[in-house]
Every structure is written in C-alpha cells, then in structure tokens.
Amino acid sequence: MTAAGIRLDEVAFARADYACLFDMKVPAGALVAVVGPSGAGKSTLLDLIAGFEEPQTGRILIAGRDVTHQPPAARPVSMLFQDNNLFAHLNVADNVSLGISPQLALDADDKARVAAALERVGLDGKAMRLPRQLSGGERQRVALARALVRDRPVLLLDEPFAALGPALRHEMAALVAELRNERDLTVLLVTHEPSDVTGIASHVAFIHEGRIGAFGTPDEVLGGKRNEAVRGYLGLG
Amino acid sequence: MTPARGARAGGLSLSLVVGLTAAAFTALIATAASQAGTMALFTPYVGRVVRFTLLQAAASTVLSVIPALIVARALARRRAFPGRRLTLRLFALPLALPQIVAVLGVVEIWGRQGLVNRAGELFGLGPAIDIYGLTGILIAHVFFNLPLASRLFVSALERVPGESWRLAAQLGFDGRAVWRLIEWPVLKSQLAAVAGLVFMLCVASFTVVLTLGGGPRATTIEVAIYQALRFDFDPGLAVRLALMQLVLTGTLVLAGVRITQTPETAAGLDRRIVRPDGATPLARLIDALAIASALIITVPVFAAILLSGLTAPLVRLALEPDVWQASATSLAIASMAALLAIALAWPLGELAASGGEPAAGRSLRLFGGASQLASSLVLVMPPVVLGAGWFVLLLRVPGGINLGFGVVIVINALMAVPFVTRVLGPAIGESRARHDRLCASLGIGGLARLRLIDWPVLRRPLSVALAFALALSLGDLGAIALFGSEHLVTLPLLLYQRLGSYRVNDAAGLALFLGLLCLAIMALAERTARRDSGI
Numbered sequence: 001m002t003a004a005g006i007r008l009d010e011v012a013f014a015r016a017d018y019a020c021l022f023d024m025k026v027p028a029g030a031l032v033a034v035v036g037p038s039g040a041g042k043s044t045l046l047d048l049i050a051g052f053e054e055p056q057t058g059r060i061l062i063a064g065r066d067v068t069h070q071p072p073a074a075r076p077v078s079m080l081f082q083d084n085n086l087f088a089h090l091n092v093a094d095n096v097s098l099g100i101s102p103q104l105a106l107d108a109d110d111k112a113r114v115a116a117a118l119e120r121v122g123l124d125g126k127a128m129r130l131p132r133q134l135s136g137g138e139r140q141r142v143a144l145a146r147a148l149v150r151d152r153p154v155l156l157l158d159e160p161f162a163a164l165g166p167a168l169r170h171e172m173a174a175l176v177a178e179l180r181n182e183r184d185l186t187v188l189l190v191t192h193e194p195s196d197v198t199g200i201a202s203h204v205a206f207i208h209e210g211r212i213g214a215f216g217t218p219d220e221v222l223g224g225k226r227n228e229a230v231r232g233y234l235g236l237g
Numbered sequence: 238m239t240p241a242r243g244a245r246a247g248g249l250s251l252s253l254v255v256g257l258t259a260a261a262f263t264a265l266i267a268t269a270a271s272q273a274g275t276m277a278l279f280t281p282y283v284g285r286v287v288r289f290t291l292l293q294a295a296a297s298t299v300l301s302v303i304p305a306l307i308v309a310r311a312l313a314r315r316r317a318f319p320g321r322r323l324t325l326r327l328f329a330l331p332l333a334l335p336q337i338v339a340v341l342g343v344v345e346i347w348g349r350q351g352l353v354n355r356a357g358e359l360f361g362l363g364p365a366i367d368i369y370g371l372t373g374i375l376i377a378h379v380f381f382n383l384p385l386a387s388r389l390f391v392s393a394l395e396r397v398p399g400e401s402w403r404l405a406a407q408l409g410f411d412g413r414a415v416w417r418l419i420e421w422p423v424l425k426s427q428l429a430a431v432a433g434l435v436f437m438l439c440v441a442s443f444t445v446v447l448t449l450g451g452g453p454r455a456t457t458i459e460v461a462i463y464q465a466l467r468f469d470f471d472p473g474l475a476v477r478l479a480l481m482q483l484v485l486t487g488t489l490v491l492a493g494v495r496i497t498q499t500p501e502t503a504a505g506l507d508r509r510i511v512r513p514d515g516a517t518p519l520a521r522l523i524d525a526l527a528i529a530s531a532l533i534i535t536v537p538v539f540a541a542i543l544l545s546g547l548t549a550p551l552v553r554l555a556l557e558p559d560v561w562q563a564s565a566t567s568l569a570i571a572s573m574a575a576l577l578a579i580a581l582a583w584p585l586g587e588l589a590a591s592g593g594e595p596a597a598g599r600s601l602r603l604f605g606g607a608s609q610l611a612s613s614l615v616l617v618m619p620p621v622v623l624g625a626g627w628f629v630l631l632l633r634v635p636g637g638i639n640l641g642f643g644v645v646i647v648i649n650a651l652m653a654v655p656f657v658t659r660v661l662g663p664a665i666g667e668s669r670a671r672h673d674r675l676c677a678s679l680g681i682g683g684l685a686r687l688r689l690i691d692w693p694v695l696r697r698p699l700s701v702a703l704a705f706a707l708a709l710s711l712g713d714l715g716a717i718a719l720f721g722s723e724h725l726v727t728l729p730l731l732l733y734q735r736l737g738s739y740r741v742n743d744a745a746g747l748a749l750f751l752g753l754l755c756l757a758i759m760a761l762a763e764r765t766a767r768r769d770s771g772i
Contacts (some may be wrong), residue, residue, distance in 0.1 A: 073409030084400035
C-alpha cells in the first residue's frame with residue numbers, strides 16, 4: 001500500500017454554539033499528534049476526516065481523491081475511539097472479522113487474516129474471549145487488529161489510550177508507530193498528553209479555538225520557538 | 238435522624254408492612270385450613286379460571302411485546318420524525334390513566350356501538366368484534382402494554398453507545414447487519430424482563446377483566462376472588478383462588494420479574510447519531526406502518542375518552558350529590574393512602590441505605606436486605622388478594638366490614654409502597670452517601686439535618702412519589718370493589734356502577750373528570766422531576 005496524504009481545504013463546520021475552520025496538509029506517511037485544549041475541535045477534526053460529520057463548505061481530499069461527500073464506510077479511513085470500540089456481545093475474533101464482512105461471512109483466507117492480525121497485536125490465544133474478559137489495553141488492541149484487517153491507509157485515533165496507565169500508554173503508542181511503519185499508514189492521534197507521543201510523532205498539530213494553531217515537526221511546534229497559545233496550553237506562560 | 242433512631246423507625250415500618258401483609262396471608266391460610274376437610278383445593282372451576290388467567294396473560298404478552306419490538310426500532314431510528322417525541326409521550330399515557338377510564342375509551346372504539354363495528358356495518362360486515370370476552374381483554378391489554386413495552390425497548394436502544402453507530406457507519410453495516418449486530422442483541426437482553434413485566438401485569442389484571450370479561454368463560458383469578466366474596470359469598474372459594482394467585486405471582490417474583498420498572502424518558506436527549514441504516518424504501522415503509530398502527534391502537538381511545546366525556550351531561554353530573562360524595566371519598570382515601578405509603582417507604586429507604594453502607598453491622602445489613610424484601614412481598618400480594626385476606630379476617634370481627642374505609646386506605650398504601658420506594662430509595666441513598674460524613678464532622682443532626690440537608694434534596698423525589706401514590710389510589714378499583722358499599726363509593730366505583738346500569742353517558746363524564754385529575758397530578762410531578770434533573 002502506498003501512503004496517503006490528507007488535505008483539508010478551507011473546511012468549515014458549525015453547530016449551534018460551535019464553529020471551526022480547518023486548513024491543513026498532512027504529508028503521506030506522517031504520524032501526527034493532535035494536541036490542544038478541551039473543546040478546541042480535536043475530535044471534530046477527526047470526525048470530519050472519517051465522515052461522521054459533513055462540512056458546510058470546503059473539501060477533504062485523501063490520497064488526492066475528494067471524499068467530502070462520501071459516507072464513512074467508503075473512505076480509506078479506520079478510526080479508533082477512546083471507548084466502546086467493540087461490540088460487547090461478540091467475541092474478539094468476530095469483532096475483528098467485522099472489519100472484513102459486516103455479515104460475518106468469512107472464507108478460510110479471511111480467517112487466516114484475522115488470526116494474523118490478532119497475533120500481530122499480541123492477542124493470539126484470546127480470539128474466543130468476550131470484550132469484558134479483556135483489560136482496557138487489550139480491548140484497544142482488538143480494535144487495532146480490526147483496523148489492520150480493514151487495511152485502509154489512514155488511521156485516526158481519538159484519545160485511544162486515555163483510560164490506560166502510563167506504561168501501557170507508551171507500549172500502545174509504540175505499537176501504533178510500528179504498525180504505521182509496517183503498513184505505510186498515515187496516522188492522526190488525538191492526545192491530552194503530548195509526552196505520550198514524544199519520539200514517535202513525525203508532526204504535531206496544535207488545535208486552538210476551532211483552527212489549526214500550529215502544524216509542524218514536534219520540535220517546531222512544542223520546542224523552543226513555540227507560539228504563545230502553545231505556551232499557554234503547556235502551562236509555560 | 239441518628240442512625241439508631243433511623244433503624245428503629247425503619248424497623249417499625251418494616252414490621253408494619255410485613256405485619257399488614259402477613260395478617261392477610263394468615264387469614265387466608267387459616268380459613269383454608271379450617272375448611273380443608275370439606276373441599277379440594279383444585280376444583281374444575283378453579284382449574285378453568287387459572288387456565289384462562291394464564292392463557293389471556295400469555296396471549297396479551299405475545300401480542301404486546303412482539304409488535305413493540307418493531308415499533309421501538311422504528312421510533313429509535315426515525316430520529317428526524319417530527320412526531321417522535323409526542324408519540325413517546327402519548328405512549329406513557331395508557332399507564333398513567335386509571336384503568337377503568339381507559340377501558341371506557343376502549344369500549345367506545347371497539348364496543349358494539351363503537352367506531353370499529355359501525356364502520357364494519359357500513360361495509361356490510363355486521364358487528365364483527367365482540368368486546369366482551371377474550372377479544373376485548375386482549376385489545377385492552379395490548380392498549381396498555383404495547384406502548385409500555387415500546388417505551389422500554391426504545392430507551393434500551395437509546396442506551397447504545399454513540400460509538401457503535403459510528404462503527405456501523407464506518408464498517409459499512411446495512412440494515413440487516415445493524416439489526417443482527419446492534420439492535421437485536423440489545424432488545425434480546427431486555428426481552429425477558431419486558432415480557433415478564435407485561436405477563437405479570439396481565440396475570441394480576443383486575444379492572445379490564447371485571448369490565449370486559451366476567452362470566453364463567455372469561456374470568457381471571459382476581460375477578461373470580463371478587464365474585465366469590467361479593468356475589469357467591471363463598472369465602473372458602475375466594476381463599477383457594479387467592480392461594481393460587483399467590484403461587485402464580487410468587488413464582489413470577491422469584492423468577493425475577495419486577496413490576497416497578499419505570500421507563501426512562503431518554504427521548505429528550507438529542508445527541509447526534511449517524512445511522513447508516515433505514516434509508517431503503519422498504520425500511521421506511523415498515524417503520525411508517527409500525528408507528529401508524531401503534532398510533533391507531535392508542536390515539537382513537539384517547540380521543541373517544543375526551544369526546545364522549547365532553548358530550549356527557551357534565552352540568553347535571555357536577556350537581557349530583559353522589560358525584561360530590563364519591564369525589565370527596567376518593568380524595569380522602571387517596572391522600573391518606575399516599576401519605577401512609579410515604580410514611581412507610583421513607584424509613585424503609587433509610588434502612589436500605591444504612592444496610593448498604595460498608596460500616597453497617599450485621600443486624601443492620603440484614604435489616605437493609607429485609608426492607609427490600611418488603612417491597613417484593615407487596616408485589617406477591619396483588620391488591621385483590623390482600624383485600625381478600627382482610628375481607629375474611631374482618632368477617633370474624635363483629636361489624637368489621639364497616640372498617641372498609643380504613644382497609645381500602647391501607648391496601649392502596651401498600652400497593653404504592655414498591656413504587657414509592659423505587660423513587661425515594663435511590664434519592665435517600667445518594668443523599669446519605671454524599672452528606673453523612675460531612676454532617677457527622679460538622680455535628681449536624683436531628684431536625685437540623687432534616688430541615689437543612691435532607692428536605693431540600695428529597696423534596697422533589699418526595700413530590701414525585703406522592704403523585705405516583707395519589708394517582709395509583711385514585712384509579713384503584715380492586716380494593717374498593719371488595720369493600721365498597723352504599724356508603725363507601727369512590728369515583729372509579731361510581732364509574733363502574735354507572736357503566737353497569739347502562740348509563741354510559743354518565744360514565745363517560747366521570748371518566749373524563751377522573752382521567753384529567755390523574756393526568757394533572759402526574760404532569761405536575763413530572764414537571765417537578767424534570768426541573769430537578771435540569772433537563
């Protein structure tokens with residue numbers, strides 16, 4: 001798979017008490033840490049790319065193709081949420097299989113792919129478990145495995161590790177970074193803890209009051225020459 | 238209240254609830270035992286009545302719950318349907334109305350002179366539907382329970398996390414996959430509870446069967462108890478029937494059926510949900526048909542109550558001393574029953590709350606569990622069975638049957654205790670969990686605590702509970718049918734008497750008055766509750 005760049009071209013979106021305007025260009029194969037205060041529009045940015053929200057004006061292009069009015073399933077995108085990524089009554093294997101067929105109609109090849117994906121995220125042997133029998137980190141790994149079998153070039157993660165402890169968070173971040181390298185993915189990862197993604201992020205997008213406040217390498221955005229809003233967000237005055 | 242005093246008050250009301258129920262139960266057993274030699278427990282008549290009770294309950298459950306699945310799915314996924322919120326509110330009405338009022342509306346539509354049969358005659362079909370008998374009982378039970386079951390299912394579907402719908406959109410679920418992977422699992426998990434609830438309500442159905450059934454062919458246990466006591470004057474038969482009913486309801490309660498579930502009105506929550514399904518013409522057609530049929534079953538009945546009530550001789554009724562007398566009796570009984578219900582349920586709630594605390598001693602914990610048991614005990618003893626027990630007990634007391642007024646209050650209060658506990662219990666528990674340690678450290682106790690801390694927090698749940706109990710008692714026909722007399726007539730009984738003497742116009746006027754009274758009380762309570770939760 002070749003990596004896919006993402007372009008948000010003057011994308012405007014508003015609801016009753018909330019408006020945002022995003023314009024940004026994510027290079028193919030980047031791993032972008034999306035940071036910023038609560039309510040700034042981080043999740044809305046991801047929802048727009050995934051197709052859960054449709055912009056009032058502007059265009060969204062993925063790998064050069066206009067996806068602005070495509071339904072979520074037709075976009076080359078997989079998304080992980082903070083919670084409720086799995087259907088509670090389905091076992092691990094079935095939850096992953098949904099990434100291949102919503103009717104759970106799998107042939108032998110498909111089943112092998114599911115098994116391989118589970119092995120890749122370190123869950124071999126747990127295929128028959130139910131989500132409630134797994135830890136929080138394991139549940140997120142199942143969701144990652146499903147993203148692997150869906151095989152879409154863009155992976156969006158909306159605070160996927162917020163409920164995990166520090167050690168697990170770093171482990172999961174490392175796994176995401178590895179998968180990105182193996183599969184040539186373009187990754188956007190929303191986080192409240194910039195330190196979670198230090199070392200793995202190629203870029204940082206700082207969202208501020210519904211806009212892209214800063215976009216660049218981690219050093220450019222969070223380092224010595226950071227802008228005032230970023231300094232306020234980091235608590236550095 | 239100090240913990241010790243609280244536990245004493247709780248213990249007192251626990252023994253009252255248990256004592257009042259146990260007295261009825263003991264009277265039943267004693268009467269049965271004293272006549273044990275002379276008769277068999279299970280005569281062909283009793284067998285027939287039990288069979289009919291179960292049959293009509295099972296049929297009512299199937300006819301209410303299975304269509305409710307489709308109606309609920311339609312309402313849950315047509316979030317843009319402009320009448321959605323109104324429909325859900327309408328669906329709460331049948332249960333808020335006194336049953337006798339709703340039955341009158343059902344007769345206006347489905348009865349011999351009703352809309353349906355007159356339309357049938359117009360097309361030369363003749364009177365197609367006979368409302369008296371199994372058909373009428375099923376129609377009325379569906380009228381009550383289809384909307385209830387639909388509301389319970391809708392609120393279950395609305396608890397599906399938003400992420401599930403987004404996942405469905407992302408993974409490309411079609412309508413079939415949404416049904417199989419999201420809707421059906423949720424509905425299935427509620428199916429047993431909802432079906433159990435509806436079955437229980439139909440097994441213990443009194444008013445519907447009394448007015449639309451009756452006769453040897455269509456009598457449930459509860460109505461048979463009433464007939465045995467009031468017409469055949471056969472306490473022995475009543476006792477045997479009451480014991481059968483106890484076995485039935487006891488089995489259901491043991492099986493985990495609860496009748497105190499109150500549907501949550503999550504209808505107001507307008508979180509944006511992207512649903513990938515339901516856009517096909519077939520899906521639209523199914524949903525439109527489902528919602529329309531549910532409305533056709535409910536709306537005309539409400540309209541009939543309103544219209545025939547408005548065309549009733551309202552002025553004449555308003556000037557009748559009998560009507561004034563019945564209204565005064567109804568209000569007196571209902572307000573005393575409601576206050577008694579709260580007086581019993583409040584300490585029970587305190588007790589349950591202290592029993593749940595980690596620091597609670599063993600005896601306190603035991604008590605806490607017992608107070609929850611007390612509510613289930615009331616569920617096992619439906620009002621008519623409770624009444625039957627008290628009836629045979631009072632037969633032994635000279636002049637005892639004149640105590641009807643008090644007994645009806647007590648039975649109505651006990652009926653309301655599970656519902657009141659259900660509203661008050663969580664509020665008391667939460668208030669105690671939040672304030673106990675703070676009050677202890679600040680030394681706030683006794684009346685000061687009641688006035689400053691508990692009253693402001695509990696005022697609203699209390700008024701909701703009070704309204705519940707009032708409406709329940711105002712609409713009750715079970716206890717008053719047993720203990721009513723020339724001198725003791727409530728509004729529902731007066732309505733029933735006028736219906737029985739074919740003064741249908743009078744009945745319609747009274748039904749409108751009684752219905753509006755109950756709805757006004759419930760609406761007031763609902764408004765208080767909503768202001769409380771800040772929605």
